[in-house]
Amino acid sequence: MATPLRRIHDAHFKTKVVLEALKRIKTLAQLSSEFGINAQLITDRKRQALAGMPILFESTTTKASRNSGELITTCFTKKEELATVPLSWFILIFLP
Numbered sequence: 001m002a003t004p005l006r007r008i009h010d011a012h013f014k015t016k017v018v019l020e021a022l023k024r025i026k027t028l029a030q031l032s033s034e035f036g037i038n039a040q041l042i043t044d045r046k047r048q049a050l051a052g053m054p055i056l057f058e059s060t061t062t063k064a065s066r067n068s069g070e071l072i073t074t075c076f077t078k079k080e081e082l083a084t085v086p087l088s089w090f091i092l093i094f095l096p
Contacts (some may be wrong), residue, residue, distance in 0.1 A: 007036075013035075014045055016035075017035050017045060018042075018045050018046055018049045019030065019041075020034075020035075021042050021045075021046045022046065022049075028042055028043065042080070068074055
């Protein structure tokens with residue numbers, strides 16, 4: 001007997017399921033049977049949606065400062081990596 005293929009749900013379906021779960025009108029078992037997915041999957045998607053909601057209401061300056069902070073830390077780590085490379089390699093590469 002072959003195992004069934006995993007279903008891939010689109011964002012619209014996931015949103016519909018999470019919104020129904022957030023309404024708390026139906027139980028997880030009812031939602032699970034209605035949408036044909038596991039109750040644990042509904043719980044995980046609900047937790048993921050609640051964790052991501054604060055990002056929706058952040059100001060653009062906060063997002064930009066967070067992104068620039070990540071860029072600065074990336075640049076510093078690259079600088080530290082390059083500082084450990086022996087200088088003789090640079091001389092061999094750039095000065096024939």
